[in-house]
Amino acid sequence: MSMNSIRDTFFEECEELLEALVEGLAHMEEAPDDMDVVNAVFRSVHSIKGGAGAFALDRLVHFAHTFETVMDKVRDRELSVDEKLIGIFHRSGDMLSDLVASARDETDLDEGHEKGLIKELEDYLGPGGAEEEFSFEAMTLDLDDPEPIDLDLPSAAPAGERCFNIRFRPHKSLYENGHEPLLIFDALAELGSLTAVMDLSHVPEFDDFDPSDSVLSWTLRLLTAEPETTLHEVFEFVEGLCELEINLGEDGPSVSSEEEKTDTETTEISGQPLVQKPSEAEMPAPQTTAQAKSAPASTAQSKEPRGPKPTLRVDLDRVDRLINTVGELIINQAMISQRIEELDLPTVAHLTNELEAYKLLARDIQEGVMAIRAQPVKPLFQRMSRIVREASDATNKKSKLVTVGDSTEVDKTVIERLADPLTHMVRNAVDHGLEKPKDREAAGKDPVGTIRLSAAHRSGSVFIEIADDGAGLNRERILEKAIEKQLIAPDAELSEPEIDNLLFLPGFSTAGQVSSLSGRGVGMDVVKNAVQALGGRVSISSTPGKGTTFTIVLPLTLAVMDGFVIAVADQTMVIPIASILETIRPNSKDIHIIGTDSEVVSVRGSYVPIVDVAESLGLASKPERAQTGILLLVSTEANGLTALRVSSIHDQRQVVIKSLESNYTAIPGVSAATILGDGKIALILDPEELIRLGHCSGPDPLMQQTRLELRHG
Known part of the structure; x- marks a missing residue:
């Protein structure tokens, strides 16, 4: 190496x-x-x-x-x-x-x-300052035989204590996993009086010496009042990585002759001398087969080692190439299925079964490869603790970070590209969200503000929330700033969610002056663009006096997903299954027209607005009022339940996600593209953006009033 x-x-x-x-x-x-x-x-x-x-x-x-x-x-x-x-x-x-x-x-x-x-x-x-500087100086290695040392050891355990004889021989894997025998001996020495012998008999000649080999072993004698289970707990982390025998006995290791002392080394742990290798006659007798069966707990060596799980470091580029290959495999599987359907062969059970097995195998491989890239968000969340401290110092505020669900696993690419927007949002939470300690005390709050980071898997997506317990959004100031910067018309009437979403406009900032944290006009629009580039979305909810919560919804992976192949007007498209709650083929009596353009559908006593996908994408000027097509019921963070109207559903399948922005440009309502089994390209739709394009964002007073009338009428 x-x-x-x-x-x-x-x-x-x-x-x-x-x-x-x-x-x-x-x-x-x-x-x-x-x-x-x-x-x-x-x-x-x-x-x-x-x-x-x-x-x-x-x-x-x-x-x-x-x-x-x-x-x-x-x-x-x-x-x-x-x-x-x-x-x-x-x-x-x-x-x-x-x-x-x-x-x-x-x-x-x-x-x-x-x-x-x-x-x-x-x-x-103290006055002495730091200890002597730590240094690595070369030292002469003395390979001469050690001088004989006369040790006076007790022959029997004192009253109330027992004597344990321990034989410990590390395997090579013990050192490779970063374990150190001396630390184990330190832990044993804390339990009582410890003496030990190092066996140097297996050390080879200098020319044959391999530093990666494990050639040392020890015989230890421990006088302690602790039970035997406590000793096994000391060796718990190296089980399966060593040969270990623990026997209850009275006689400790001793040195019988001058010749045997020349193959041993003596040191001291916690004031207890570690003695020489005993003679074979005085060594604890090895367990017989019968003894081993009667006392399986006395040895850590078993048929199934319970040591640390082995890990393998792999270059990320190799994993990416493997993921791309799996994507091509899934496309190939879809093409084979398409070709077989086009042949219009008679039903052949064997061929159908083999094709289904191929499909399941491709899915298993894809899930396995995705699991390799999956990483917990814990390291990312830990980095935010530093951001909170630095932002608190810069603003003279007191705050703490609380994390929830940091073991949630996300695609590594998502984690890497989420670091910058998350950093910006956490800084904003401290700078704009939390009040000064005196203001918090006056409001009856803890002077130390709380920033809460949470992650969870829901509906096939990753939900990350950044919440603070501050004063909430000052909507009057947001509206005032937006008018001042000519981002909206002075006479515009906006709902609370629409005012909140003004934060995502380019160049928007409520900071009164430029500081190291804010006021530059580079704000939440950058965060929104970064999240959308990951195929996700971000939303806001705020309660005056209680705080603000930003919610980021991201795909689990950026490579493969399950989707419905649908028809929109005369185009074939794909919509993620994870965003769909159910499909509805409505009756004409279930659909009600509000005003001139708006429609709602009755779903189990509730009225859900309808968005025509073809109209939102500009593929049709106005939807036909024949109540034809299929409704896909979806739930979004900003708009709740909404029904998307499509012409028909063709199939359900895995699709490989291909970025549009890197090859073309961003398209409103479209998150990515894929290649179908017939080789054609199909666009992957973004339900949240489709609803926004359909002008259904934010509460509509006329819509709400009509829903109440329909519900009671």
Whole structure:
């Protein structure tokens, strides 16, 4: 493996460690006395420092060393975690992330903020300041036999304690998964009095030495009052990655002769000496087959190892090529089906069954490949915690981020392209949504505002909500600004949802002055365009005094979807199945005309507006009033239930999504295109945009009054 490959692997591991660091600090804020969380944060920083030292990344090493030194004092309970310290830890985590990115991209990073943070951290270290600088200096390796050491070990366990003899031999996979035997021994030493022997008998000659091999093993003796199950918990994370035997006994390991001492190494853990390799006669007897059957819990080695799940790092370009190939496979399957139908062959059960099996196989492959690209939104949500802190500092507000459903999986491309719009919306939520602490207290609210990020799968889509508990939208000011910027006519009468949607107009901003966060006129229109480019939509709901919620609805994947093949006028098109609640073939008595152009359909006692798709797309001047066609009942965030009228439904099938914007341009009411089985191109419709084009957005007073009359009449 080349040095560049090793370096790339280090930075990939840094991303995982930084995610664990952010998560640990969030838990630490809620439970500052939980030493498990503190140790997890410490290990993340320590691991980054160790890897950075191997690549001579001195700035990263220096900062991480200062950071972990303060964390070490928290581990030793010399420092208590308060609001100020946890704030410094959060900012130190952000700086650590910046230093990693700077080292990875080989870019310069301003040292001012870094030195300020180091000074704040060193203030917690007392008059002595930081400990001695962490360095990697070459040391001479002494391969001579160790001097014999005379150890005086107790021959039996003290009263109330039991003696456990442990034989531990790591496999190669244990080290490959990042485990360290010394940390296991540290955990055992906390349970009682630990002595150990390292067996060097399997170490090869220097010329034959392979550093990736596992050649060391240990025999340990633990005097403890803890039950045997506690010992197994210590080895829980390495089960299946080692050979392990735990036996209850009285005699500990001892050294019988000068010759045996030359093949051992002695060290000390938590004040307890680790002794030499015992003689074969004094080693704990291995379990017989009968003993192994009678005590299966005494060994971690089993037929089915329960170690960490193996992972494989794959270049994203390879996955993309595989996804494109699967898309072509699905198109090929549709073409074969089409050709067989065109042959008008007599019904042949075998051919039909094989074709159906091919279709199911193509779907299974597609779902499997999509699962490879699926990633949880957790890393994206974690990045937003930093945005909230920085925006709060810039606006002198107090806020916290609450995340819900961060394990929700989304296509990786969606996550990458959603980062910028989500960042903008979270900043807006702090800057425009939350009030100043004094204003919140005056309103009877917690002075610390809450930004809530949530993600969930619903109806075949991903719903992401950004909510704040602030004052809500100031609709009077929004309307005033829109008129001032000549975005709408001064005499325009708009409903509340229509006023809210003015935020998405290009160049719109309610900021009174330009700041680092707002006032430039580059706002929610950028967010809307970015979301629409992903095939999604964004909507607003706001309650005065209680807050505002932005909802982003995105497709699960950008590659393949299930759709209805429909006829609109004389055109064949596709509409996503996920957006359709049901299909209706209405009777003429169920359709009512309102005014001159509007129609509603009666659905189980409720009246739902009808939008003619052909008219919305400009394929027909006016719909025929013969009440022909099929109605597709859809539900949208902004308009609720709406019925879309199409000519007919041909088929239901999987279709491969092809972007129009990269090859042509954006078309109102159309989200993408696909290739059908006959080789023709069909447009994929966007129900939300079709309804907007049909002039059904926002409540219509005449429509509402007529619905009431119809309901009661």
